[in-house]
Amino acid sequence: MSEPDGEHVGPYRLLSTLGSGGFGEVHLALDPEGRTVAVKLLHPHVAADAQALTRLEREVETMRLVEGPYVAEVLDASLAGDRPYLVTRYVQGRPLSVVPVPVADLRRLARGLAQALLAMHEAGVVHRDLKPANVMMADGDPVVIDFGIASALDSLSVTASGAVIGTPGYLAPEVLEGHEAGAPADVFSFAATLAYAATGRQPYGTGPLSAVAYRVVHHEADLEGVPAWLEPLLGDCLLQDPEARPTAAQICAVLAADAPARGRHGVTGAGTARRRSALGQDQEAALLEASSGRGAGRGGFFWVGRRSGTGPAHPGEPDVHGLSTREWRPGRDGHVRTVEESRALHREKVRRRWVIGSGVFAALLAAAARTPLPEVSLFLLASYALVVVADAAVALLSRGLFKVRRMVTDLTSVAGVAVLWLALSALFSPFTLALFAGTALVVGVVFLLNA
Structure with missing residues (x-):
């Protein structure tokens, strides 16, 4: 079977x-x-x-x-x-x-x-x-x-x-x-x-x-x-x-x-x-x-609803072969995402993870290079900020479903990387930060290979 x-x-x-x-x-x-x-x-x-x-x-x-x-x-x-x-x-x-x-x-x-x-x-x-x-x-x-x-x-x-x-x-x-x-x-x-x-x-x-x-x-x-x-x-x-x-x-x-x-x-x-x-x-x-049908939630009662529009085409003849599937959302009767909306949401999640992950890595590298190579440190920060701001500008001009969320994520990430860069530079030595950056790089590569 x-x-x-x-x-x-x-x-x-x-x-x-x-x-x-x-x-x-x-x-x-x-x-x-x-x-x-x-x-x-x-x-x-x-x-x-x-x-x-x-x-x-x-x-x-x-x-x-x-x-x-x-x-x-x-x-x-x-x-x-x-x-x-x-x-x-x-x-x-x-x-x-x-x-x-x-x-x-x-x-x-x-x-x-x-x-x-x-x-x-x-x-x-x-x-x-x-x-x-x-x-x-x-x-x-x-x-x-x-x-x-x-x-x-x-x-x-x-x-x-x-x-x-x-x-x-x-x-x-x-x-x-x-x-x-x-x-x-x-x-x-x-x-x-x-x-x-x-x-x-x-x-x-x-x-x-x-x-x-x-x-x-x-x-x-x-x-x-x-x-x-x-x-x-x-x-x-x-x-x-x-x-x-x-x-x-x-x-x-x-x-x-x-x-x-x-x-x-x-x-x-x-x-x-x-x-x-x-x-x-x-x-x-x-x-x-x-x-009486009152009360809902996981800790108490819920009322079992009947879906309208179900039933056989002719009395006594159940029509079970043309039934369509639907997304099951417990406790909600709201909007069910279309396939395109689901794909757009998935793409937005992946993009947000890349923005945040690359920002943390850039902050680590920039903090490690701040004392021995200040120009390189500023260059890393400026490059990251330029790319992310450009991405926010593209989101502003697009008609995507999540453009506001995308812009907020981008601008917040730029500010967060700057704060993280200052904090890491003040708390850790360049050698320690370099070790952190190397470890993060290895973990990222292993994660990508496993994925």
Whole structure:
């Protein structure tokens, strides 16, 4: 199934393989506008299952409604032909399953996962396979990947072909017993994942899959070591009865409240795993605020919006092949840069780095030559200033997108080099400055060669 670098799948150019799972192989790729995305190529035995593909095709449009900073949004899909694939936002990070545990900022992880759960359930999507391996940690924030795929591909032929639908220890007991996986099953998986992140242990132990599944159905999770503010909530989420578990909105309300999570009878600590949670007054107010669509941000609630203009051309016929990708900008509804704007911004960044870097090097050389060769010192400064001022003049006459920024950078650099030249001359000897300049030159050459 692996594709060599540079291959194209539809309009996407594959760059490198990121990993492989039960349903497909994930590649880092570029979309037609040069943005990085993750392309999941379905395994041959999955692609050969017409029933599974039909079900997935029906679910794609719903999956595209899931948006937010804590989910890897589905951007595109093509389920026809020999190589069906899904395209999602590329998340640069590491899975929760391989980062050091217990997680340091557990509150941040819990709130992010809860909001991801709320985003999925508000859109009518059940993840079905939420576990540490499907939670990417990106700069300390969790991002849930692969939502809806396990649920859509849950068919006997796919399972018989080798794909494992879910992971015992994170699957809810009703799913292990053969019942349908709904939103409460995701709540169970959410709690099991957080228990692992809080303790570094599998919540239902290790061993053969059948033994782990038996513990899930007949025993309570191992929550020893879970912080007191979180243990009651996890106990409520891990209840055997799906109807007794809190909803994603209730979980968000509990975690958003400043007070520690409380069980149904206000009991904290062990023994709360069989008690259903009840919200306090402050938590109920927070929940009402969430349900009214107010509040946004990483530390609280966000409202899951619906994109206008989506949907099939004809009722009952999902149109997933003509979907276009777009730049994903969490928490913003502002202007999306065009390709030309993105290229201009990149050129401006490169130019600014050269201006600043060459200015520092010129100041070092000029300061080193100030005492033994004052004429050379002034010549270096004047040459740098002349080139940069000329560049500022070109920016003034141009119609570039960033001409004001370019002029400010140029003029500030000239003044900064003069100040740096005076400071270095006063603080260091010419010999020391010459060593600095030589070192900077070597580092610059090595950097260019590596680049």
